[in-house]
Amino acid sequence: MAATTKEDAGRSNMPVAVGAGIRIVAWNILSLVIALGIWQLASRAVGSPFFPAPMQIVDAFIQLATRGDTTGHSLWEHSWASIERVLVGFGLGVVFAVPLGLLMGLYPKLYAGTRAVIEPFRFIPPIAWIPLAIIFFSGLTRFAFLIFLGAFFPIFTSTLVGVARVEPIHRKVGIVHGAGKLWILRKVVIPTVMPDIMAGMRVGLGTAWLTIVAAELAGGISTGLGRMMTNYAELLMVPHVIVGMLLIGLIGFLMNEVLLLIERRLFRWRWQVSL
């Protein structure tokens, strides 16, 4: 290696040092403990049965996990029902939004000519579709449809915007070497748009969770974390409702972490900007 490149080598994709990683974990544990402590104190100060302390949530969790709920469904059945719906709806969203976003990005006239049809749908919240979805669909289809609506637009819009980021020079590199349209799509357009697609997917996943819970609260089904929460809310059993809330938060968090992990693997080529 030449001497002039020492500085370049220093910029290589070294992960954050291990010591710093442990410190971050420690900080997160500490803030979690503090948050739980404040919760415990607040609960004791209020002293109401409707404001349970953290330990009561743990009890409720153990009860739900080992013995199931009042209707005989286990906690895992409820969780899996929600996860399955999100995955199917979200998957459909990706499958439709990415190709459509690429197509409309590559042929701006197509988008310009159909905007009046597409864009207004973006402003109808998925929740506003629930009444229609209840009439038209049942079971998994209903939820997949609603979540699809929630996930589609963030992914579609960011894909569309991403296509505009393709550098003309990169396209030209392909063309002068004799590449066809398909090569340019696969090797230039998609790698350029990929970060935007992933960002759209993370936003879309958030919307998907938002939608599933609302849809499940609306009723008509017997499983799902939203359903379980409504059941317990009617019984005024607050700790069990909170178990459902925390699980939704946790599952959403984990799914987002998976996406982040994929991003980190996929985009090792990107430079990190820090202030």
Next chain:
Amino acid sequence: MHAPISLAKVDVDASHRYGPLLVHDGLKFSVAANEFICICGPSGCGKTTLLDMLAGILVPSSGHVLIDGTQANPKEHSISFVFQEPSTFPWLTVSENVATGLNIKGAPADQVRSKVANIIDIVGLKGFEDYYPHQISGGMKQRVAIARAFATEADLILMDEPFVSLDQPTREHMQREVLDIWRHMKRTVIFVTHNLEEAVYLADRVIILSAKPARIVAELPISLQHPRDPLSVEFTEIRSKCVQWLHAAH
């Protein structure tokens, strides 16, 4: 190596209009196979447009650009291009970037690997194969682009002011390297620059264009032996002649 004796004789006889603007007014010249040509001209004289026509990605509004007797076409002719601006793909490593042209041409994997390793060695990027462009300097990125162009062993290599963004020592180093690669591989090179010293240093023949609408002002064969000494009497004489022509061209 399946490469036949490379040919790539280029014949240009073209005019080009961009809307109401006449860019090229009856440019007519030929480039022999394996010749190293430098094209110079005042800025804005349509040098990049000319290269696009030579690459077959722009069709002249009248006349023709022929490579070995047929209309220039990047899908049929073996052409490579080094651009003025940074053109490496940020999502590919150095060696993947260098392999791009070969992969487009559908070269078999083992051939790609050996050719890429060879050219990376020649341009002095050994040890940086797995780096991403953002991890290396601007000069190194341009070397990646040059390696990519030469890796395909294209018959015709077009270079659009490839060293403009480099500092003087790197530029001189790269000029020597390009001459070296060219002597090894014997390709037809058409090199556009506005730096006359660079042109006289590199070329078998210098073509000087006028300002828009571009015409050929002068063609000057240079028979000095390589490596050329920019401080020698012959070199400075040729250079000052070129400077006079270029001034006349304005």
